[in-house]
Amino acid sequence: MEASDPVNSKLSRRRFIKGVIASGAAATSTGLWYSANGQTRPAGAVERMIRINVNGQLRNVDVAPQETLASTLRYKLGLTGTKLGCNRGECGACTVLVDDIPTYACSVLTHSMKSKSIETVEGLEAPNGDLHPVQQAFVEELSPQCGYCTPGQIMAAVGLLRTNSNPTREEARQGLAGNLCRCGSYDSYLDGVMRAAQIG
Amino acid sequence: MAYMHIGKDFVPPDVPGKVTGKIKYAEDYTREGMVYARLLTSPLPHARVVNIDATEALAMEGVFGILTADDVYPDGESNSTGLKILTNQPTILGEPILALAAIDEKTAETAIGKISVTFERLPFVLDPLDSLAEGGSDAYDGGNTFVFREGFKSEKWTQDQVASFRAGNEPTAEPQQTVAYGDLEAAFGESAYIYESTFTTAGYPHQSMEPRSAMAYWEDGKLYLHGTSQSLTGLANDMAGIVGVPKEDFVFINVATGGGFGQRARANSIPSMAIPAKLSQKINRPVMMRITREEEFTIGGARQGFQGWVKVGFKADGTMAGCDLYIVSDNGGKGGGADAYSAADCISVLYQTDAVRFRGTSIGSNTGHRGAQRGPGQNQIAPIISPILDKAADELGIDRLELRKLNAAQTGDVGGPRRIPFTSAYMPEALTMAADRFNWADRQSRRRQRNGSKVIGLGIGQGYHNAGRSGMDGIVMMGVDGRLRIHNGVGNLGTYSYASTSRAAAEALKMPWESCDVINGRTDNNLPITSPQDGSNSTFTNTRTMWGAAQDMLAKMKEIAATDLGGEAADYDVSDERVHQIADATVGMTYAQVAQRAMELGGKYTGEAELPEELHEFTAISVSRLAGSGFMGVFHDSNHEGNPPGFTVTCTEIELDTETGKYEILDMISIGECGTVLHPQGLKNQLVGGAVWGIGLSGYERHLYDPQNGLPASTGYWQSKVPTYLDTPSKIQTGWVDLPDPENPVGVRGIGEPAMGAVSAALTAAISDALDGHIFNAAPITADMIINHVAGVDSEAVPLAQNNFRG
Ligand code: FES
Ligand code: FES
DSSP states (O other), rough: OOOEEEEEEHHHHHHHHHEEEESSSSOGGGOOOGGGGGOOOOOTTOOOEEEEEEEEEEEEEOHHHHHBHHHHIIIISTTTSSSOSSSSSSSSTTEEETTTEEGGGGGGGGGGGGTSEEGGGGSSHHHHHHHHHHHHHHTTTOSSSSSSSSSHHHHHHHHHHHOOSSSHHHHHHHHTTTTTTOOOOOHHHHHHHHHHHHHE | OSSSSSSOOOOOTTHHHHHTTTTTGGGGOOOOOEEEEEEESSSSSEEEEEEEEEEEHHTTEEEEEEEEHHHHHHTTTOOOOOSSSSSOOOSSTTTTEEEEESSHHHHHHHHTTTTTEEEEOOOSOHHHHHHHHOOOOBTTTTEEEEETTTEEEOBBOOHHHHHHTTTTTOSSSOOSEEEEEHHHHHHHHHHHHHHHHHHEEOOOOOOOOOOOOOEEEEETTTEEEEEEOOOSSSHHHHHHHTTTGGGEEEEEEOOSOOSSSSTTTSSSGGGHHHHHHHHHHHHHOOEEEOHHHHHHHHHOOOOEEEEEEEEEEEETTTTEEEEEEEEEEEEEEEOOOOOHHHHHHHHHHHHOSSSEEEHHHHHESSSSOOOOOOOHHHHHHEEEEHHHHHHHHHHHHHHHHHHHHHHHOOOOOOOOTEEEEOOOOHHHHHHHHHHHHHHHHHGGGGTEEEEETTEEEEEEEEEEEEEOOOEEEEEEEEEETTEEEEEEEOOOOOOHHHTTTTTTHHHHOOOOOOGEEOOOSGGTTTTTOOOOOOOOOOHHHHHHHHHHHHHHHHHHHHHHHHHHHOOOOOGGGEETTTESSSSOOOOEEEHHOOOOOHHHOOGGTSSSOOTTTTTTTHEEEEEEETTTTSSEEEEEEEOOSSEEEEEEEEEEEEETTTTTOOOEEEEEEEEEEOOOOHHHHHHHHHHHHHHHHHHHHHHHHHOOOOOTOOSSOOHHHHTTTTOOOGOSOOEEEEEEEOOOOOOOOTTBBBOTHHHHHHHHHHHHHHHHTTTTTTOOEESOOOOOHHHHHHHTOOOOSSSOOOSSSSO
């Protein structure tokens, strides 16, 4: 087997990233992945305590400048119901409501959330433990399979029903189209949304 | 038969946690003192690590250590295929070379940027046929294929042989494997219609929604690993060996898994989980390793692509006389996968072919590693064979449904080159049910109807996978409270089989579901061994073990009652959580009382004596820990006779736009034939989920690599084209035959894999139908391919190309 010139990993990592951009794949450096999860304050970095409204509660958090809402929710506030499937705006697993609008939490910065109201799947249950109609309907229809996309599907459905309380199945399909399900449970999720509209 | 639980819907215990976000996946856990691992992965598709200099990184504040292949394989890496934990011999771009642990991920990434790795660049190859051609590069060090007991080998065809195959001809090179039955020559001799063509199917990534993150820590000499897996005890049993820890000192925790379709079933397909385990051991801290989508693409595995040739002959009456199949399968960067043989097996089973010959050669490419992925082989061949059946039906003047009925498998038939009888088979019933509910006959008038640029296509397809195993164990326990604790080692991959198979135990003891607890989620819950949750096997396999363990408890209950209350054990029955005399139901004991007596009696009643001799080592550890703590039923399921099949039939109607090459699925029905129905909602989910996978196989999913540098270009969901809500019909009708299988105590068999094949077969047939019977001999069929065909433009793609654009 022919051996070629030795290659330095750092050089080739840069080439790799350039190559991926050139080949049309996502231009996200793995070096930035999860970087918002820094636990220590890098010297000279701009970090600050901000206050955000999550599930009706004002929460003080120490947020790095580039920190995504998904990171803050999961790793600072312990709200792990919001899932990360891709962390690049492709799958919808991280969907939360921001001022009632379904939003990919992996793709917005926490700093932009200061005057907004954020709702996550943890905020849907009533204080007495009653499930939200969408949650109840998803249980009754056994909509989830593995469940990893479920919180995102639920938040997208809640957002849809707030603007259209009686959607057609086609409207529900369009409304949830930003949420992937690798298990392929789309049919069962739509059954869930239609039932939720009935019981809601 | 009237059942209390079998065939009834219920709320599986994990569902509320899934809708509230409370259920925990591996990445949702934290541990005091937890640090974070990041990976340095290969920037090259084929290379050798010459040197690693981590001095600068290790000197950084907040860095705790690194783990390399030299750490995990102190005696050197084995010279074989298969995923490694870490490697100095990467054969896939993105393969993990080393892991570094730091106080946070930002620090870890920064430190990894300071590690200098010197690689020796080696030639790479993306298309197995390019590697097979004389002078072509080999994907592995030492060859392009791995032969059992012989090691690596470089398999080469002449350039002319490869060119001739690409040009559409039968391969002339000697295959690595040949399996045959029947007289093929005679079969083709008596055929009234013969179809022959090359074909190709694309590889594509697993892309489970949850990346395979893992967290590990050691405590009191025990390893605790929070991981992601389709299987629980089936995986843990082997994972202990990969990490190098005794089974009794290994706790695998996996309450929920974010999707598993084959590649997360077995420990050797997720060795990456050993990284945080080994790193944690080295630095003596809990380690969380979060995996990114790109990393998941590389280590998550992929379906094998096929480059094949097929010849099929049909007699004048429509029976399939013979099938000759030659497949070069893409073994990817780490070897693995025996899909091609299963493709031949599937044709033999589904069409009861008189003579079959399979010839196969497996060749590596420097692309994602290959292995189990929803119906490996059976499903790749489904979209290839279905339009051929339609062509034969049209040529022979037979209705397409009738042709399938005439070749359909039924009870008493045998299947596959090994001619194994089915435990039961009701394919004719499934075909009839699908056709009737779809109004197949009435819809024929719409066939190829045109409306402007749009045209209607109708398709029918069948799917198959063998769906059940034996050789596993079951444990049930009862406390003095009379509750039944069903210890189930089945993984929670989203099928709910961990819960639905447990209901066989409740059924045997006529126990209300509310009085049962399913014990699952972590191996220190003392679980029995099960086979991995792959191959549609869980339903058949684990209802047998659960039923068996409950029957053992039932027999012991009757013995105790007879001892205390008089008479023989045979004089007793159970109902309403009591064991009582058949002749006088007032003479009896409550389950709680029996459990109390069992505790007093001890011995075999509490798992301290007279255990089944064949219990698996893993189960034996669990039983020894449970012994004396409660009333125990325990069972080893030694074997079963025959092949339990899972069958599906799908009918679909599409409207294809010849101007855009896109199509809308107007209607679809999928019927399952999997014995008695165990859990209707779970079965429906498998059917609709499999349908989405079938739509992806037929129309969308692919592997794309940059041919110049070997860079993967389909690492994400969108580029690999996982189907969305909008690619799939808003309603998929489902149904089931619901006839019992005699080899299972509650009549059930599995369904997960064939749910995909029938849809893929039906959809490809419908596309072909809409285009006047044109056969693409490919999966997926992309919009570009359709437009090119309609426009009469020859594709610029290399024929039979793998891991590249087509169309
Ligand atoms: S994780 Fe945010 S869109 Fe996928
Ligand atoms: S339920 Fe598994 S990804 Fe949607």
